[in-house]
Structures are given as structure tokens and as C-alpha cells.
Amino acid sequence: MAAGERSWEEIRKDFPVLDQEVNGRKLIYFDNAATSQKPLSVIEAMTCYYEHDNANVHRGLHELSNRATAGYEGARARLAAYIGAQEEEIIFTRGTTESINLVARAWGEEYLKAGDVVLLTEMEHHSNIVPWQMLAQRRGVKLRFIPITPEGTLDLTNLDQLLEGVKLFSFVHISNSLGTINPAAELVRRAKAAGATVLVDAAQSAGHLPLDVKELGCDFLALSGHKMCGPTGIGLLYGRREILDAMPPFHGGGEMISTVTFEGSQYKPSPYRFEAGTPAIAEAIGLAAAAEYIDGIGRARIWEHDQLLAREGLAVLSQIPGIRILGPLDHRAGLVAFTLQSAHAHDVVSMADQEGLALRGGHHCTQPLLRKLGVPASSRASFAFYNTIEEIHRMGEILKKVQAFFA
Amino acid sequence: MAAGERSWEEIRKDFPVLDQEVNGRKLIYFDNAATSQKPLSVIEAMTCYYEHDNANVHRGLHELSNRATAGYEGARARLAAYIGAQEEEIIFTRGTTESINLVARAWGEEYLKAGDVVLLTEMEHHSNIVPWQMLAQRRGVKLRFIPITPEGTLDLTNLDQLLEGVKLFSFVHISNSLGTINPAAELVRRAKAAGATVLVDAAQSAGHLPLDVKELGCDFLALSGHKMCGPTGIGLLYGRREILDAMPPFHGGGEMISTVTFEGSQYKPSPYRFEAGTPAIAEAIGLAAAAEYIDGIGRARIWEHDQLLAREGLAVLSQIPGIRILGPLDHRAGLVAFTLQSAHAHDVVSMADQEGLALRGGHHCTQPLLRKLGVPASSRASFAFYNTIEEIHRMGEILKKVQAFFA
Amino acid sequence: MNLEELYQEVILDHSKRPRNFGPLPDATVTVRGDNPSCGDEIELSLKLNGDQIEDVKFTGQGCAICMASASLLTLKVKKKDKAQAETLLTGFKDMLTAPEAPESNEALGDLQIFSAVRRFPQRVKCATLSWRALEQALEAHAGSVTTEEPAS
């Protein structure tokens, strides 16, 4: 901890939800990959908006509407800064899933035709598989998958071959099921060299490490607010300006048009063209507060702490008899999925919950991946910067008990 | 006011935002058709969720996730009750615009083919025009419009003819630009008799009067949470169960699938099939609190008060020299749009704002309608149950001043 | 912790050593049930002779609740007729999903140890998976069932 920095202990106090008992035990929230908790500053930013400034945006000429517009467009600027983009490149969506669907619909239906190849990886979340399968059904595009190694990293041996003829390459930055950190910049570089448009699913990285879309070089990037200390109901799609400028709209409605006649309509430029209807105003403001909060701590510092928790988590879990840890053993994110020989993931999670420990069990929206790994379901502990080493040790004790119970 | 009922004065105190000065004057918020204000109970429901229960829904097995799921699915049940539907018939969306786009994409692309007719009205909001124009471009469907009379009501003289061969009829319940209340039940009945599927845009009616989809008989109904005292970022699409069961999905992703393989996916039944990804959990909970709040007052009582405000608003406005009031003079909702001979709508609204009066000026997302009326832009005062007769009288004084200033 | 309530001895025992586990070569009807959200998969096979359930076995894998429930199911319905099995089925489902918890149902016998599952809403589908398969099998429909159903 550098001079002047708030301690992790102090920071943890910003999260009211963490201060509670569950089933008579102090809550240990290790389900951060599913959704993160929210600091007071985020909750208050939204309350403040509703109690003082609430109005619809853009077309308003009165004071409240000016404030709401300034808040909403200010949030766009804040998020642009958060990922190194320009304001025009930030489209607010409900989250990663809607962002990817937006690309599949608006970009995919315009630029992809029957036989074109979309390259994915075997470790994608359903939200980066199903939209492309749906597009494949509608348009006849072909899907191709980069395989994974037994360690749970991408097998890049044949990448050049796999990239051949690829129109779009869409991949997950950090796997929510394996903790694998993919070499995003390298993947983007090679895919761009092969002529592909590239989308990065940053759902699991956006709240944890520094992200710069210009450095990454990707064309699209998707993230969810609720996974980075922000509210539910908001996320974004980054699109490179030249791409967005040429892209047809997604939804039709108010705010995204410049002129409507009974015969036809003209659309506004990006980002408005892609934001039909009243947007999630309070949520955008909440998300900006989350970006502010995270950068207040510093993403480099957060990532360092993540790494510490990841190492400790791995060390503690490795000592549970009969455990199988999924994903790589080093260079990984602060989430660890595992199976116990004696107990099914559901039983593990139910029992852990009885001890106040919140884990997630199941397929983590990566059914094809788990099938490939021969794992019907896994349990997952995922950490955030407000988690502690003590909590990880408590987890170790609880899981030992669970293991013994079912053994 | 019946015995035991809270007075409107008391009710008004539930809205913190109303208690402020704007430009040195007491705020008069008459921009309710753009978005409504939120009572404390709605704000607190969301704060409480974030401070105590926040977790991702559905797939979780731990306590917080159970609470979040119960909250989210409870909200679905609450909203189903609010409009007389079954839970399976409620799809949460970002709002009316997304709801209509969902129908245009998922239902429209499945059931409409080139040459099929979609019937709209000339008083539709852009969100009920542009999605169909986009579908027309993609699929070659034809759009037809029910004309309006000079008074601003639907001209139903040739309705039977207009309904001929119509596959989908989509119309606004209450016009946000004219205040016209369309005879929804009759329109639905006649359209269904002609074999059309019917969508009702209830954006402007949902927070103001009792709604029952079974009584209305419509197939789809769309509404926005933020216009009925709920949060931004949430709304819903009601779909009749038999229709939803047969409808293909909208977005692809997590939560909406039952099985995913690299080769293809199977989808869940409604409503989950239409809710890909992490939903707007806190917002759904907030919207349920809004439904609870509104029904606590009673929609019949709210509608009665609306009518009182509408009558008084019309009476006061009629006395402004050189005013032209748009829309019908009786049987109308509590919103009044008008033009002043001497002053452009922008000037009216800017000046009103200087007096703390929030109006909206422009085309109100109904450009084709205003063009037909020969009005480049109008000013609009739209009321909610927390507004008062005194505020309406203040508006009269302010507008007289504005008129005199520019005359 | 009230875990012991959920994982009673009998449940643990049946999940670790499921009875009637294995293929049933002379089955007259086989139904596959899966719970895609967690990976539970079981296959229930019945040998029906008229209205009589002559034999019943299952295979598959799943959590302790799921396995124990299937195991106890086989013990309970073997050698029963369809009507008796249906009564058990209804009683079992009611115990877990009826809006109001029903009175204790003696006819269910051992199966009553699953009544605690009621309080773990996400686990109800683990306990009912094999019973949903049975339901379909009794209608003598081979095929598959899934726990993914609309909120009802």
C-alpha cells in the first residue's frame, strides 16, 4: 500500500452488502464473476439523480432535462475515458449480451453473408456463442472454434490456419469458467493482420485490469456494468468510429433518428443511431460512478490484489482432498472453478451457503466448454478487491468440511 | 377523497425531486409524459436491493442469489398482476421501444413476409413507426396508416377497409403528442375480427389508468417503467402465452437457453427465451415497487385526478392569446400540447424554464404527425397525479408573460 | 447449520450407493431427464406389464439430492401398479412445490425426508427430475424431459 492509499480494509467498508450474516455466519461473497457488489458511491449517484435531477434526456430544454442530459452524456465521456475510446464510440446497452447481439444484428447482418466464417473459441460464454449461432441460422455464416489445451488455455498452434478467411473473430478476454487470461493484444494483432474484424468480450476483465481499446486495437469491445461495481441494466459496446459510422442501426425508435416521415427515416450518427428510446439514464450515471470509484483505487492496484487472491485461492483449494481445479495454474484471473470427487457442484454450493459462503455451481454459461472438459458441472469461487485472505482461508475450512461430509 | 385515503398533498411529499427550486422559482414539473418522477418507495426498493440482496439471478444456489431471484421473479408476478396477465407472459425489456423492436424482430421476421401489411396510425410515436419501417426494408412488408381527423382523433370511417389483409395492427393507446385516448378495446376487437395480431403501445396509459390485457384482448402490449414512477432501464412486453410459446428468440445468450453445444442450441420456454443475459434486476424490483405504489393510490383515483388536471389545464391554456391547442378538447388525457402564434416552442420552453416550469418543446417523437398538422414544433405540458391545480394556474401566468414578451 | 436436514443420512446413503442403478435391458419404456442448468442427467427405465411396474432402474449422474431421489423412487414404485405410482408422484410433487406445504403424507414413507428441499427452491428441480421422468414413462412415452420450465 503506497502512502496516501486507502487500505483494502477501509475500501471494503464502502460495500454495505458485505456487512451481513447469512445462515448465521458472516457472509463471504465469492460470486463476483456472476455479479459484483456496489459501493455506496454508486448507489448514491443513482439515488441523487432520482431525488434531484430526474428527467428525460436529449430533447429537453428545461433545467432538469439539461442536468439529466449532462449526467448521461457525462457518463458516456467517463466510460470512454475508462477504456481509452472517444465518446462517439460508446454505445450504452443492457450489458455484454446485448452488446454482442447488437454487433451480430447490426454489423453481422450487413457485412456477413452465407459461407463467411466467424471464429470463436471453445471457452466462450453462451452470450458469445448463441448470437452467432442465430446469425448462422439466419444468414448461413459458418462458425469455427479455436480449441483449448488440456490446461485450459487457447491452443494457438494452428491460429493462422484457423484465421484463414475469417470475417469476424470474437473472443473472451478472461474466461469466466477457467480464469484463463487470453493474450488479447496478440490475438487482435494476428486477426487484424488476417483481415478479420475483432470483438473482445471484456465482461470479466473490465472491472479488474487496465483496458485501452486503442492499445488492444480491437474493433468492438463489450462489457457489463454490473460486473464492475456498477448497477444492473447497463453495459456498453465500444465500436471503432469508422465502423460505427458505416453501420446500420439496431433498434428503431426515438432518439436514434434525425427525420421521420410516413415513408421512411434518416438516422442520427453514432452513438445515437444505436440507442433507440429512453436510455438507462440513472444506470449510466451509476456506471460512471463505478468507473470513477474503480479508477480511484486504481486498476493496476486492483489487478495486483486480484493476483494475490488468485494465488492464495489456488493454494488453499489445492489442499482439499479429491479436488480438480479447472483452468491454468498460473497467469490466471482471480476466479477458480473446481470439482470435488465426492460431491456434486450443487451439493458443494448448497453446503457452502449454509456456512455463509456464496459460490456458484453449474455450467457458468459455458456448457460446450464443460462438455469438452468432461465436467458436468463445477463450483466456482470468484474474487473481487474487497475480498480478503481470511475469507479465502475460511473457504478452505468450509470446503474441507463439505468434502468430508460427502466422502 | 374517500375516508382513509391519503390526500394528494401528502402523496406529493413522496417525491423528493419535486421539493426544489429551479432558477430561483419553485419547480413545476410538467414533463411527465417524457418521464415521471419516482417516489421514495421505488428509490428505496432499489437501494435496499443493492445494500442487502444484490446477486445474479436464476442459476445461483446461495442465499443472496435466492433473494435476488425471488425479487426479480416476484417483480414479474407483480407486473403480471398489474396488467392482468400471467407471469409467463411478461418479458422484461428496457422499455416500450425495445418491446416493440422485440416484436418486430422476433415475431415480425418469423410471421411477416413481403407484401404483408402492418397497420399503424398517423399519431404513432417514432418507436412504433421506425421498427416497422426497418422491417419493411428487411422484409418488404407494407405499412399503412389510419389517418387522423382535424380534431386529432383517429378517423375510423374506413377502418374495415384499412384492416383488410392486415397481419399486424400496432397502435398507441394514449397519444403522447395529442392526448387522444384511442378506443383500444374496440380497435382490438375489430382488428382481431379481421384476423390481425394486435400490439398496444401503452407507454402513456400504463401509469395513469387501469389496464387489463385480457379485457383489452390484445396480443402484445408494451410499456416503459420510467413513465409510471419506475426506474429507467426497465419496461416490459406482454405477449399472449400461445404467441410467445411459438415465437423464436430475440437476443441469444445466457439464461435464455436450456442446452448449448458447439453445433446449436435449444431455447427455454417463455419468458426466459426472450431475456438473454443478466437482466435489469434492481430495475425490475424498482418497477414492482412502482406498480405497488400506484395501485396503493389506485389507478381509478389517479385517472380521475388526471381528468381534473386535464380539464383545468385546457381551461387555463385556452385563455392565452394566440394559442392553438393540439388534439381533442374533451375525452383526453392529462397532457396538452400547444403552439403560440408569437413564439416558437423552443422559446416558450426556455422562458418557462426560467420561471421554474418544466415543459417539453419539439416534435415529441411524432414528426410525421406534426408535419401532417402543419406544426413545426409544439410545447407540451403533461401532468401526473402529484401535480396540483395551483401549478396549473402558475403555468397560465407564466405563459401569458411569455406570450406578451414575444408578441 | 441445518444442512443435516437437507442431507439426511438416508439421502447421503442413497446418493453414495444408489439402488437399482444400471441399465434395464428388457425395459418397455425409457425416459431421459436432464437439468441443463446444472448438468444433472438421469435415464429412467421401466418394465411395464400392463398396469404393473415389474422392474425399474436408472443410470446417470447428478447431485446427491437428484441421485438419492431417483434411487428412492425406484424402491418405492417397483412392483406397484400405475395408479399407486401416480399417487406417490402427486404426493411427492405436492410436498415440494404446492403453494402451501401440505400436511405430512404418511403414504410417502421414506420419501418424506425430501420435504426439507422445499426450503431450497433452487434444489427442487434436483429432487423432482427423476419423478418427472417417471411421469412421462407412466404415460408410456419414451423421450426426454427437462427441468427448464416457465415460472409457474
Next chain:
Amino acid sequence: MNLEELYQEVILDHSKRPRNFGPLPDATVTVRGDNPSCGDEIELSLKLNGDQIEDVKFTGQGCAICMASASLLTLKVKKKDKAQAETLLTGFKDMLTAPEAPESNEALGDLQIFSAVRRFPQRVKCATLSWRALEQALEAHAGSVTTEEPAS
């Protein structure tokens, strides 16, 4: 109320009696500008002779700010050369939209009465509509401009 600041006498006067209002039959370039979000529509016509703006007129309708701005524009740029008009254009836009409010700019003369518009962000496009049309006309491109631009 500081409304009088926004609607100064000169602005009211020009909006009620716009100067150089009407068609310009011998125009060399005409640009249509519209602000679809509020219905402002103006058409600006220039008669260019080499670098010289020999004549300029406009038609259309819009709010007081929009009309007054167009009217004053015509007075200011008539008989000026392109370079002078461009200097005015830059100065006018900076006055309203530069991130930091610039020092008062004597060269703008009367146009400085629009500086209050800065504080009414939604009205900036009303004031700049005719100037955006001028910008395009100076490049001698007939056509149309719109105020609907990305946040910049």
C-alpha cells in the same frame, strides 16, 4: 430571471423582423440547414463573386434565437470576402462552443449578444444553424446540413 440576457432587444427585434429575409434569385450557392429535433429549418443563399460575398439572404422558420442569428449573420457577412466571413464564423462558434469561454471578441460586434446562449446548451444549435449552413456554402457546396451531430 436572466431571460432578458438570452432574449436581448436586438435578438427579439431581429427575430420579429428578420433582415435579408427572402429568396435570392441569382444565388450561386444555397444550403438548407435543419434542426430536426425542434423543427428549425432555414435556407441560406449566397451570391459569390470570386472570393467576395456580394449578396446573402435566407428563408425558413425557427425559434427566436435561430431567426435572429441568421438575420444578423446576413448583415455581418454581406460584402465581406470569404476569409473575413470565415474569421467571423470561427469566432462565433468559439464563443458558443469552445470548452473554455473565450475572451470577448470585438471583431464579432453585435454578434456578441449571443454569448449568453452558451449557458443554454440545448439552444446552442439554434444559434449555430445558419452558421453551419454558411460554413458549407463558403466551401461552395450546395446541399444541406443538420444539427444532429455526435457529441463531440
